[in-house]
Amino acid sequence: MDPDEQNTLSLSELESWLFEAANILRGPIDAADFKTYIFPLLFLKRICDVYDEEYDAALEEAHENIEEAEYRENFRFLIPTGCHWKTIRGQSEDIGKAIQDAMRCIEHANERTLSQIFGDVQWSNKERLPDALLKDLIEHFSEKNLSNASVExxxxxxxxxYLIKKFADESNKAAGEFYTPRMVIRLMMRILKPQERENIYDPAVGTAGMLLEALSYVQEHGGDINLLHLYGQEKNMTTSSIARMNLILHGREDFQIVRGDTLRNPAFVEQDRLQTFDCVVANPPFSLKKWGEEVWEHDPFGRNFAGMPPQSYGDFAWVQHMIASMAKPNGRMAIVLPQGALFRKGAEGRIRKALLEMDLLEGVIGLGPNLFYGTTLAACILVFRWQKEERLRGRVLFIDASGEYQKGRNQNHLCPEHVDRIYAWYEGCQDVPGAVRVATLDEIRGEDHNLNISLYVEPVVEEDPMTAEEGLERVKDAAEACVEAEERLKRLLAEEGVV
Structure with missing residues (x-):
């Protein structure tokens, strides 16, 4: 069947078909690298099919006047002559070079929106990507039409x-750098409550999951997502490209994703100060070593306002960067950290003390183990606000959600019911035995500014309902059973002639 004649694709059909593309790469390509090849080809096929769709609509409107139909304003993205998917499909040799040339040409023709979006894959490397393999991949992607009429x-x-999640499952340990479990992000957004007209910033944006969840939250609560402004920075070139493709494929246009090292060279700067945002959210690399301490000793943006983080742990560098990026007075932020950041001493202890005395920390949520790719350790979420609600001024909300997860074979999962329960605890903002404690700053000072959740949320010890008489009876029964067992043993030994 000609792909142009196909009906609208369902999500499940599209998902299974896309994942079959990865199976073509198995063997010569490691699972951790699937995303590097599949995402750019998928994006290229999508924009070419949409271009054809836009051209047909423009031609009809121009009453078959080809010159008018080819006006630049008729197209979201321009596909130059010789760079279309159909041209690549017609190649029988040097297919990788054809792909690479087309991608670079499209980037150049759409420099404002697509510059470097296809990443830096060496498509012309025939040892890794022989023509036969690429031909199979191109034919697979050619099976279906990805225009807006077929795929909204x-x-x-x-x-x-779905592909991002699947590739994270496949590569597991390599996935932590670009994928955060969706339910963890959903919990963070429910707490931060982004609103239309606000700007959202993720300084470790990965594949833009947090920004997309902000869009979903605003849409679900009746807001206009076209009035939400999205910003992100990502060090890894492939991952930052995927983030941009991800947002475009979700139909977004008003966003800025910049490739670069946030801690050493922040991208969003206004004159000599950091740009500030209404909501700041991130899951940065855990306990990053060599994170940029040489820059922070004399940081031009004053991001070491609470102290200098240690060279071997970058967690509080991210925290301070994000606080400095919050707009006053209503700026708020949520960050995922390893739980070690709650209680490690030395420089981190001094930074915790400074932040607590500024009364910016609103909540600490301890999550269950093995929820994140690349680590089995339990993580936590820290929530900060410039302007805390009256009920939490001079206080910090501690939540022990370590038991809120569904056990999985390789990975544990946070489910919607767990998110609902944790969020209800957060909004309730009152003590719940074994789960929630609202601690005063004086109490936290008494613990030397240690934020270890177990210091504040004590586990519920279930009392044994057995009476004293029942207990004594059980002891007697156990003693009698021991005597009987001893007698049986003696008889057996006598029968064997041992005694």
Whole structure:
């Protein structure tokens, strides 16, 4: 069947078809690298099919006047002559070079929106990507039409998110750098409550999952997502490219994703100060070593306002960067950290003390183990606000959600019911035995500014309902059983002639 004649694709059909593309790469390509090849090809196929769709619509409107139909304003992205998917499909040799040339040409033709978006894959490396392999991949992607008529932007974006999750599952330990479990992000957004007209910033944006969840939250609560402004920075080139493709495939246009090292060279700067945002959210690399301490000793943006983080742990560098990026007075932020950041001493202890005395920390949520790729350790979420509610001024909300997860074979999962329960505890803002404690700053000072959740939320010890008489009876029964067992043993030994 000609792909142009196909009906609208369902999400499940699209998901299974896309993942089959990865199977073509198995063997010569490691699972951790699937995303590097699949995402750019998927994006290229999508924008070419949409271009054809836009051209047909423009031609009809121009009453078959080809010159008018080819006006630049008729197209979201321009596909130059010789760079279309159909041209690549017609190649029988040097397919990798054709792909690479087309991608670079498209980037150049759409420099404002697509510059460097296809990443830096060496498609012309025939040892890794022989023509036969690429031919199979191109033919597979050619089976279906990915125009808007066949695949709506939201469906395309959701399928893209599915692939990101699947590739994270496949590569596991390599996935922590670009993927955060969706339910963890959902919990963070419910706490931060982004609103239309606000700007959202993720300084460790990965594949843009946090920004997309902010869009979902605003949409679910009746807001206009076209009035939400999205910003992110990502050090890894492939990952930052995927983030941009992900947002475009979700139909977004008003965003800025910049490739670069946030801690050493922040991208969002206004004159000599950091740009500030209404919501700041991130899951940065845990306990990053050599994170940029040489720059922070004389940081031009004053991000070491609470102290200098140690060279071997970058966690509080991220925290301070994000606090400095919060807009006053209503700025708020949520960050995922390893739980070691709650109680490690030395420089980190001094930074915790400074932040607590500024009364910016609103909540500490301890999550269950093995929820994140690349680590079995339990993580936590810290929530900060410039302007805390009256009920939490001079206080910090501690939540022990370590038991809130569904056990998985290789990975544990936070489910919607767990998110609902944790969020209800957070909004309730009152003590719950074994789960929640609202601690005063004086109490935290008494613990030397240690934020270890177990210091504040004590586990519930269930009392044995057995009476004293029942206990004594059980002891007697056990003693009698011991005597009987001893007698049986003696008889057996006598029968064997041992005694």
């Amino acid at each position: 932007p939201d469906i395309a974006g959701r399928a893209y998110e």
